[in-house]
Amino acid sequence: MARTTTKAPVRKKTKHSSAAPAEKSENRRQSNAERSAYFARREAAKVLRLVLEGDARRRAVGSIKSLIYSPSVKNKKATFALKQDELVYIITYDVLFGQKTLSTGDAEKFLWKRREALVSALASILKKKKLKNVQELLALYQTPDADVSKPRYVRVNTLKLDVESAQQELEKKFSVQKDDVVPDLLILPPGTDLHNHPLVMNGSIFLQGKASSMVAAALAPKPGWEVLDACSAPGNKTVQLAALMRGKGKIIACELNKERVKRLNDTIELSGASNIKVLHGDFLSLSSEDPTYSKVRAILLDPSCSGSGTASVRLDHLLPSYATGQSSNDVDDFRLNKLAAFQRKALEHALSFPSVERIVYSTCSIHEVENEAIIKSVLSLASSFGFELEAPFPQWSRRGLPVFEGSEKLLRTDPVEDREGFFIALFVRKKGEKPQTKDEKQKEILVPNVFSKFCKFMFYSQVSRARRSVPQCGCCHHET
Numbered sequence: 354m355a356r357t358t359t360k361a362p363v364r365k366k367t368k369h370s371s372a373a374p375a376e377k378s379e380n381r382r383q384s385n386a387e388r389s390a391y392f393a394r395r396e397a398a399k400v401l402r403l404v405l406e407g408d409a410r411r412r413a414v415g416s417i418k419s420l421i422y423s424p425s426v427k428n429k430k431a432t433f434a435l436k437q438d439e440l441v442y443i444i445t446y447d448v449l450f451g452q453k454t455l456s457t458g459d460a461e462k463f464l465w466k467r468r469e470a471l472v473s474a475l476a477s478i479l480k481k482k483k484l485k486n487v488q489e490l491l492a493l494y495q496t497p498d499a500d501v502s503k504p505r506y507v508r509v510n511t512l513k514l515d516v517e518s519a520q521q522e523l524e525k526k527f528s529v530q531k532d533d534v535v536p537d538l539l540i541l542p543p544g545t546d547l548h549n550h551p552l553v554m555n556g557s558i559f560l561q562g563k564a565s566s567m568v569a570a571a572l573a574p575k576p577g578w579e580v581l582d583a584c585s586a587p588g589n590k591t592v593q594l595a596a597l598m599r600g601k602g603k604i605i606a607c608e609l610n611k612e613r614v615k616r617l618n619d620t621i622e623l624s625g626a627s628n629i630k631v632l633h634g635d636f637l638s639l640s641s642e643d644p645t646y647s648k649v650r651a652i653l654l655d656p657s658c659s660g661s662g663t664a665s666v667r668l669d670h671l672l673p674s675y676a677t678g679q680s681s682n683d684v685d686d687f688r689l690n691k692l693a694a695f696q697r698k699a700l701e702h703a704l705s706f707p708s709v710e711r712i713v714y715s716t717c718s719i720h721e722v723e724n725e726a727i728i729k730s731v732l733s734l735a736s737s738f739g740f741e742l743e744a745p746f747p748q749w750s751r752r753g754l755p756v757f758e759g760s761e762k763l764l765r766t767d768p769v770e771d772r773e774g775f776f777i778a779l780f781v782r783k784k785g786e787k788p789q790t791k792d793e794k795q796k797e798i799l800v801p802n803v804f805s806k807f808c809k810f811m812f813y814s815q816v817s818r819a820r821r822s823v824p825q826c827g828c829c830h831h832e833t
Contacts, residue, residue, distance in 0.1 A: 503772045505545040507558045508566050508589075509537045511596045512625050514557040522552060534746055535566045537596065556623035561589050564662075564766040564773035565717075569593040571745035571764070571777050572653050572713040576601040579648045583636040583703060584656050586613030588620030594653065595626035604629045605649070607636045637698065641705040651711045652703045656696045658716040658723050659689060662766075662774020693722050700731050704738050704780070712740070712780040719768060721754055724776040729757045740780040753778075 475487065484490050509519040516537055523529045527545055532538035539558075541547070552558045569590045574580045576599045585591045585606035594604055606621075606629050608614045614633050621629050636654075639646060696716070703712050716723050728742070735741070744752075744762040753763025753776075768774030 502543055504543055505541040505547070506532070506561065506563045506566070507539050507541065507547065507553075508535070508561040508593060509539060509558050510556055510592065510624055511537055512592075512600055513555070514552070519552065519558055523558075532563065534749065535563065535570050537593075538563060538566050556625060559589055559592070559624075561593070562773045564771050564775035565589065566593065567746065567764075567766070568655060568713060568715045568775065568777055569597060569653065571715075571779050572651055572711055574598050574602070574651045574711070578650045579603045580605070580651045580653065581646065581649045581706075582606045583652060583654045583699065584608065585631075585653075586610065586617040588617040588624075590653060590655060591617065591629060592620055592624035592626050595624065595629055598628065600626065600628055602628060605632055605646075606630065607632045607634060607639070609633075609635050637702055639702075641702070641707065646706060647708055649706055649709055651713075652706065652709055653713050653715075654699055654703050655715045656699045658692055658696065658718040659720060660717055661719045662717040662768045662776075689720060689722050693727060696723060696727050697730055700727060701734055704731065704735050704740060710782050713745075714778045714780070716776045717773060718776060719774045721756065724765075724778075725754050725756045725760055725763060728753075728760075728763060728778050732757075732759075735780055739782045741783055743779045743781040745777055745779045 479486070479490060482490065507519075507523075509516045516531070516539070520529050520531070520539060523539065523541065527541050530540040532540055538561075547553050547558075547560060550558075553560060570593075572580075572594070574594060574597060578598060579602060580594055580598070582591045582594065582604060586608045588606070591604060591606045598604070604626075606617060608617050608631070611633070614631060617631060621631070696714075700712075700714050703709070703714075714728070718724060732742075742759055742762040745764050749764055751765045751767060751771075753760035753765060755761070762779075764775075764777040766773055766775045
């Protein structure tokens with residue numbers, strides 16, 4: 354019997370089996386991409402919820418940008434992309450312009466039910482601003498990207514890595530220069546993306562602007578000192594202080610907001626600093642006479658402010674308050690005065706600590722009322738405590754507004770030229786000057802009262818003796 358030869362089905366199976374893993378691999382990649390996009394969207398939503406709630410209450414937990422770059426956000430690049438391209442508003446966009454998406458979440462369902470109201474609101478805005486279409490509306494609020502032309506700054510965390518080693522590591526991929534003002538600051542080309550770089554992820558370097566880095570450097574605490582960071586979250590300046598002190602001494606990091614305390618702890622853990630004690634409480638409630646703070650030699654005061662100097666970097670143009678004309682750049686006088694009242698009170702309190710030798714007051718505001726006006730208002734008090742203004746970074750050209758004698762000792766950075774608009778004032782206690790304690794001040798108040806009573810006693814005693822020795826007129830009753 355002739356043997357018939359047939360094609361073995363193995364080839365087909367082999368061909369089919371080789372295609373199957375490829376298909377599975379492709380499905381797996383697609384699934385991973387979808388999962389990554391899902392988590393990025395979740396993280397972006399969480400960040401936006403925090404920022405929008407803070408914006409509504411005018412009490413921000415942090416900026417969009419700073420919250421995205423916090424250690425708790427894992428997929429920073431994808432999350433930032435969602436935010437930066439305004440894709441976080443994709444659902445609203447789809448509702449308005451007819452590109453329907455799957456209504457799987459509560460937010461999607463909520464918006465779709467209110468589509469007519471959204472369309473009507475958009476039409477009303479366009480009419481009010483005399484615009485023809487949404488493209489003109491978007492163009493109205495477009496802001497230039499600060500990252501395009503300005504360099505990227507990174508601060509080396511010298512608790513984990515020296516500046517030279519960090520520079521060598523970064524030079525493997527980028528052009529790197531040392532900053533001429535802040536010793537532990539490195540300059541990289543504009544647009545450099547380091548958010549997922551290993552040195553950033555392990556806390557060896559921090560993505561921190563030059564102006565922000567100048568604040569702690571101006572305080573210049575020495576290793577072994579005890580330092581009080583009065584309003585410390587998110588903690589970049591706090592851990593920079595720890596690095597400047599080489600991990601020696603003690604830093605008391607005070608923060609009132611519970612959410613920001615968590616962020617502060619995350620930053621400290623990432624930095625590896627071991628000499629920082631976090632205090633969840635109000636700086637103003639700390640008694641300057643409390644022995645707990647009797648050894649504090651430096652205070653960094655970076656109080657809540659309008660944030661007008663960093664509005665563009667913080668991406669505040671994405672907030673509802675910006676659209677309603679209540680952005681940090683156009684903040685109302687009521688809020689500014691309220692902030693200024695707190696800032697002045699906090700600075701006056703900082704000046705009262707008896708062992709403090711150096712105080713830095715800083716804001717990220719461009720407004721005089723939060724800056725020069727605050728310093729001018731406390732000059733007399735500062736002098737009574739033995740403090741005087743000293744110029745931080747004398748080589749820096751941009752100084753304070755000329756509104757009082759000595760304002761040239763203040764420092765400003767420009768929000769356009771320097772990317773961030775900061776204000777820095779440095780108070781230094783004059784050598785040999787010792788502040789009065791509350792007991793000494795109380796004695797100063799009591800002594801004149803006691804002295805005046807003694808004077809009255811002596812006066813009436815002398816009058817009484819005079820009456821006995823001097824002849825009296827007929828109108829007086831003579832003593833017998």
